[in-house]
Amino acid sequence: GENVEQHPSTLSVQEGDSAVIKCTYSDSASNYFPWYKQELGKRPQLIIDIRSNVGEKKDQRIAVTLNKTAKHFSLHITETQPEDSAVYFCAASTGTASKLTFGTGTRLQVTL
Amino acid sequence: EAQVTQNPRYLITVTGKKLTVTCSQNMNHEYMSWYRQDPGLGLRQIYYSMNVEVTDKGDVPEGYKVSRKEKRNFPLILESPSPNQTSLYFCASSNRGTGGVWANVLTFGAGSRLTVL
Numbered sequence: 301g302e303n304v305e306q307h308p309s310t311l312s313v314q315e316g317d318s319a320v321i322k323c324t325y326s327d328s329a330s331n332y333f334p335w336y337k338q339e340l341g342k343r344p345q346l347i348i349d350i351r352s353n354v355g356e357k358k359d360q361r362i363a364v365t366l367n368k369t370a371k372h373f374s375l376h377i378t379e380t381q382p383e384d385s386a387v388y389f390c391a392a393s394t395g396t397a398s399k400l401t402f403g404t405g406t407r408l409q410v411t412l
Numbered sequence: 413e414a415q416v417t418q419n420p421r422y423l424i425t426v427t428g429k430k431l432t433v434t435c436s437q438n439m440n441h442e443y444m445s446w447y448r449q450d451p452g453l454g455l456r457q458i459y460y461s462m463n464v465e466v467t468d469k470g471d472v473p474e475g476y477k478v479s480r481k482e483k484r485n486f487p488l489i490l491e492s493p494s495p496n497q498t499s500l501y502f503c504a505s506s507n508r509g510t511g512g513v514w515a516n517v518l519t520f521g522a523g524s525r526l527t528v529l
Contacts, residue, residue: 301471306454309452334517334518336518342522343502343520343521343522343523344455344502344518344520345520346517346518349517389454389455399457399460399470400445400457400518401457401471402447402454402455402456403454404452404453404454405454405455
């Protein structure tokens with residue numbers, strides 16, 4: 301089955317700096333890659349997703365890039381703010397399957 | 413308000429005492445799933461259901477049962493809980509995407525923190 305590895309497990313950046321979280325997946329058939337953000341004590345919520353027919357997608361300060369050949373995808377957050385502090389999960393799915401495999405999460409801390 | 417509702421939110425129980433965590437969604441979603449979240453292990457899928465009376469195992473189904481008798485409800489049953497089932501549990505649901513694609517935005521419940529002594 302699919303295996304998703306996520307790095308780093310913790311990341312501390314200063315406010316205004318950029319943050320990058322990387323994930324690799326094992327199943328070459330995977331074609332849907334969402335990112336979820338989980339604030340402390342809250343439920344995970346989708347922040348951005350990308351499908352395999354697209355190499356990059358942006359939404360204001362966040363962007364996701366996908367390299368299908370290398371089987372990895374990354375989340376980029378620019379101009380980080382304290383409210384970006386949370387745990388971020390990447391995930392992968394074949395799209396036509398109902399199974400979504402999550403990475404182990406990255407705890408991002410944005411310091412003032 | 414569109415939502416996924418889980419109950420109870422917090423539960424402390426003892427080994428072997430059967431319990432059920434309920435999950436209900438009001439969005440007419442076909443797909444529902446249960447995850448457990450443990451430190452360092454992320455979100456792991458326990459069971460999922462693609463429609464009424466259709467359920468299947470996820471990555472960590474041992475010790476759990478589910479049923480999907482109605483579209484809106486997807487209860488998680490622990491017949492004989494053990495301490496290694498102490499965890500934070502999330503129920504989630506989604507629509508089927510366009511073109512028969514299942515991968516779509518998951519709406520999560522608020523979570524149920526279970527402690528088994």
